[in-house]
Amino acid sequence: MSGPDAGPALEVRDLTVRYRDVVALDGVSISVEPGQACGLVGMNGSGKSTLLQACAGLLRPRRGTVRVLGRTPDEARRDGLVGYVPQVDQVDKDFPVVVADVVLMGRYHRMGGRRRARPEDRAAVDAALDRVGLADLAGRQIGRLSGGQRQRVLLARALAQDARLLLLDEPFTGLDVVSTEAVTAVLHGLVAAGATIVVSTHDLRTLPDLCRTSVLLHRTVLAAGPTADVVTPENLALAFGLDRRGSVR
Ligand SMILES: Nc1ncnc2c1ncn2[C@@H]1O[C@H](COP(=O)(O)OP(=O)(O)OP(=O)(O)O)[C@@H](O)[C@H]1O
Ligand SMILES: [Mg+2]
Structure with missing residues (x-):
């Protein structure tokens, strides 16, 4: 190559x-x-x-x-x-978004300027949350998670990105x-x-x-x-x- x-x-x-x-x-x-x-x-x-x-x-x-x-x-x-999963204490816990939206950020580079999620983006988010065992918390606000759960959300975001x-x-x-x-x-x-x-x-x-x-x-x-x-x-x-x-x- x-x-x-x-x-x-x-x-x-x-x-x-x-x-x-x-x-x-x-x-x-x-x-x-x-x-x-x-x-x-x-x-x-x-x-x-x-x-x-x-x-x-x-x-x-x-x-x-x-x-x-x-x-x-x-x-x-x-x-x-390249995907990056930060050390968890670097996350802004007051950021007003739900878990699925955070994971969807991993898809932004594929979604074009208007950032409209397509069915395959939603499917990738669901699959990533499932892989880290957080499918039940997709609608929870990011600040209302435990530290370990938040850490896994960030991993899911990187998984959804497929870096x-x-x-x-x-x-x-x-x-x-x-x-x-x-x-x-x-x-x-x-x-x-x-x-x-x-x-x-x-x-x-x-x-x-x-x-x-x-x-x-x-x-x-x-x-x-x-x-x-x-x-x-x-x-x-x-x-x-x-x-x-x-x-x-
Ligand atoms: N934003 C910053 N401003 C000034 N100094 C910083 C900043 N971030 C890190 N440092 C300093 O740079 C050095 C390296 O820090 P870094 O966070 O990369 O270490 P680390 O190996 O990740 O440590 P830890 O195991 O505690 O996470 C340290 O001396 C730290 O104090
Ligand atoms: Mg460090």
Whole structure:
């Protein structure tokens, strides 16, 4: 294959992102092949959300490049190729829309300028809500959900979009055991169907099962490669500022 689809699904080169005087990412380079699930691990403040947002085209890097399936993040977003599931505390709970409308946003790029939902858009919304186990709550206002339910609505929005690269920021946070298993199964299904996912998580038990490769982040990339080689006690000690006995250095 040649053309923009021939290379990696996600390629980040020498990315530096600053928030005023905070350097959140410094010279980060990662590459994720199509059809792969890649985990993103690191302590609070290590830059995981910043990296995912830069890949989704939601913030501008100071230096470096991001390519999604050979396109800029803006192009990829316009074409609906990249889906982003934010960390749940970034959601405006007072936004006056119901669950089905939030999920329908995943279809906007297909709906044209007037954003009129067609039957296939409604069907995609229903199917996505069903996959995350929220079909019963389609008419509920988004602010009147539990945190774990809201998290699953955002996943449903990305599913309805049918994106080829899905960026998920801590999708398991606040989920109960049953929902964690359901979301894990959904993500496995996406990868089996050929999608690429990048998922940040603090859940190191779920990681090896879900992600064949991982990146350990601490403003820079500390380690990257097969998950078993990346998530080692030595590397985790380095990434979390702990010594091998588990106390903070
Ligand atoms: N809007 C912002 N303005 C200023 N600094 C920010 C902003 N967002 C994040 N930061 C800083 O950038 C760094 C990276 O933050 P980021 O949210 O990417 O980390 P994270 O790895 O996602 O952390 P967590 O595990 O807590 O979600 C941190 O030092 C954080 O304080
Ligand atoms: Mg974060």
